[in-house]
Amino acid sequence: MIMITIPKPDVTITKQSNPQLSHIYGFTDFHLISRETGGIFMFYNSKDELLFVGKARKLRPRIKKHFEDTVSPIKNHRDEVAKIEVCLVGDPLHRELYEIYIANKFGAKYNADKVVSG
Numbered sequence: 001m002i003m004i005t006i007p008k009p010d011v012t013i014t015k016q017s018n019p020q021l022s023h024i025y026g027f028t029d030f031h032l033i034s035r036e037t038g039g040i041f042m043f044y045n046s047k048d049e050l051l052f053v054g055k056a057r058k059l060r061p062r063i064k065k066h067f068e069d070t071v072s073p074i075k076n077h078r079d080e081v082a083k084i085e086v087c088l089v090g091d092p093l094h095r096e097l098y099e100i101y102i103a104n105k106f107g108a109k110y111n112a113d114k115v116v117s118g
Helices: 059-066 092-105
Strands: 011-014 039-044 050-056 083-088
Touching: 039 059, 039 092, 050 059, 050 092, 059 083
Parallel strands: none
Antiparallel strands: 011 083, 039 050, 039 083
16 A cells, blocks of 8 residues: 655635735735745635645646636636645656545545546
8 A cells, every 4th residue: 555645735825705906716815826836736615625636837827827727627616716725846746646646535526537436
């Protein structure tokens, strides 16, 4: 058996109910997420259920892209996202392993392409 320890989030941002600042789907704190560092990110709903997990070489631009582009797996579910957790992970292989493991262990709702059926 392989033991995988999921890293603790380095940054957590939450949706604001009535943001006064410039925002993307209620999120105002994207500046807290590294622009140049790689890692994994998880989108949760208001019930703390995992909606989506992803990986990126550059976290902030990749996360923002999920809220802007037309091909994101969450494009029709962006309003569901209430919390974003980010873990800094430098090694690309580790990012890949964490993404697949987390998607399967916690049943990420919109990661159908990563979930292994047994």
